[in-house]
Amino acid sequence: YRNIPGAKVERRTHQSLFVPDLPGGHPYQTLINLEVMEYEGGYQDRSQNKSGRYINWLLKDLEERPGDGRTIYYLGHGHLELWQANPDFKNPASTFHLQKALEYFKQRTNIRKGYYEERWFAMIKSAEICER
8 A cells, every 4th residue: 555645554453444535536446256264373362361452452543533433343342252251240340341342332323424234233232231
């Protein structure tokens, strides 16, 4: 992307590419048949406190991009993962993560901009949490 003036990758995780409008440019998207192979033993398997670091990265992104729906959505998932690792309703640390997940998912449902799938899934996750 170095050849495109002003193009930059945004966010620490769940990155997206920002490309400004270029004079005389016509935006288009090309779909390619790309096969992605995933192998066990990645970052999450080798590191301790992966979810904690993940949430910290997302919080830094949110500081830089207040109200960013994508970041808020993934903060909900990060806290939900931490609760799912220890789903104890009597443990204050565990219930904290469930409450934070619900808070972020509810926040995301109120943001109409961005990916509609994230908003829809945030509604579902909010309902699932409230059902508990």
